[in-house]
Amino acid sequence: MGATHAMREHSRAGSWVRRRPHPHARRWQSRATAFTFLLMVPLVAQGLVWSPALAATCQIPAAVVSSRDRLPATPGAPTPMSAAGSSIIQVEGEAEPAAATAAASPVATPVQPAPDPVELLAEELTAVAESLAACLTEGDAETVTQLAAERYLGQLFGSSVPFSRDQYEAIASELTPIPVRIVSLEDVTPSGDDRATALVTQIVGNQLLRTEWTFESAPSGERRARESTWRLAGERQQPVSAPAGAVPIDVEIGDRSFTLDETTVSGPDIILNGTNDSDDDHEMLVLRLAPGFTTADLLRASGPDLPQEVTYIGAATVTAGNKGQLVLVDLEPGEYTMVCLFPDPEGIPHLAQGMEAVFTVE
Numbered sequence: 001m002g003a004t005h006a007m008r009e010h011s012r013a014g015s016w017v018r019r020r021p022h023p024h025a026r027r028w029q030s031r032a033t034a035f036t037f038l039l040m041v042p043l044v045a046q047g048l049v050w051s052p053a054l055a056a057t058c059q060i061p062a063a064v065v066s067s068r069d070r071l072p073a074t075p076g077a078p079t080p081m082s083a084a085g086s087s088i089i090q091v092e093g094e095a096e097p098a099a100a101t102a103a104a105s106p107v108a109t110p111v112q113p114a115p116d117p118v119e120l121l122a123e124e125l126t127a128v129a130e131s132l133a134a135c136l137t138e139g140d141a142e143t144v145t146q147l148a149a150e151r152y153l154g155q156l157f158g159s160s161v162p163f164s165r166d167q168y169e170a171i172a173s174e175l176t177p178i179p180v181r182i183v184s185l186e187d188v189t190p191s192g193d194d195r196a197t198a199l200v201t202q203i204v205g206n207q208l209l210r211t212e213w214t215f216e217s218a219p220s221g222e223r224r225a226r227e228s229t230w231r232l233a234g235e236r237q238q239p240v241s242a243p244a245g246a247v248p249i250d251v252e253i254g255d256r257s258f259t260l261d262e263t264t265v266s267g268p269d270i271i272l273n274g275t276n277d278s279d280d281d282h283e284m285l286v287l288r289l290a291p292g293f294t295t296a297d298l299l300r301a302s303g304p305d306l307p308q309e310v311t312y313i314g315a316a317t318v319t320a321g322n323k324g325q326l327v328l329v330d331l332e333p334g335e336y337t338m339v340c341l342f343p344d345p346e347g348i349p350h351l352a353q354g355m356e357a358v359f360t361v362e
Helices: 012-017 025-038 117-138 141-147 150-155 167-171 295-300
Strands: 180-190 195-204 209-217 230-238 247-253 258-260 270-276 284-289 310-318 323-328 332-339 358-359
Touching: 012 141, 012 180, 025 167, 117 141, 117 180, 117 230, 117 295, 141 167, 150 167, 150 230, 167 310, 195 230, 209 310, 247 284, 258 358, 270 284, 270 310, 284 295, 310 323
Parallel strands: 247 270
Antiparallel strands: 180 195, 195 209, 209 230, 209 323, 247 258, 270 323, 284 310, 284 332, 332 358
């Protein structure tokens, strides 16, 4: 969940549009926008644990009751008693009245302390984040557009330009959903009554990500009574710490090649440390191919989505002359393929020019 993490402002789709088309460029131009989305969807770090109890349903969550809506505790009814120090008057000729029984002191129910408003806000923002993750996982594009603002919808496609709801739904409806899990939401900081930020750790596919999310109030009239009024406005990428015990793989990124220092590692968590020594931007896009399906088949596939024989695992862009990291968790034993689908000036993906590598997780 999260935007096209590590994608630069200009998407691959945008790059292809501005360049002279190649005979195969039309196919890859349409696929580029789709893969840009896949990189989004492109989540504590140490001792990573996720519980199914955190799973939510795809819907607008309920608002958390605020402190001003909570009724105060009702104290117990006091027992009538004589005033302190009162005496009993004996009338001559009458029997002495019985001694008065001391009344017990009333015990009031303790008054509940006022709830911490920041804790209430964190509870509600967590519900919004988990609902959004559930909608992305289920591919419910319509509800995603209710839980996220246009700016974030654009970020999901690697764009700094906001996407309208119609634009988002048109593209997202063509793509296979990628599982998104919220691991934690912390460091909630309110800013007035209608804005707040939080640090969110999530897992998209198998990629561990950490981002700062900005929440805002949804436009007036969009939510029904008792529904949360918060929605996700946008995000900023943050450094993520790999789980303890994650195994590193150093990746040397050449002009059209990947060179791995290890090709067989122990799972389930790994760190791909990429160093791009070339003059071009590249991506470390990790996929799992079904038995018998090859990268040549991937290149021949048509349509904007990944073929059904391909499972998205995670991706990170490593710009020219720089370093980048891709943290993958919960990997099952087996073979994984790393490719770069960025295009050259002619619109041909780098994969078609040999940019791929394979590693095995034991």
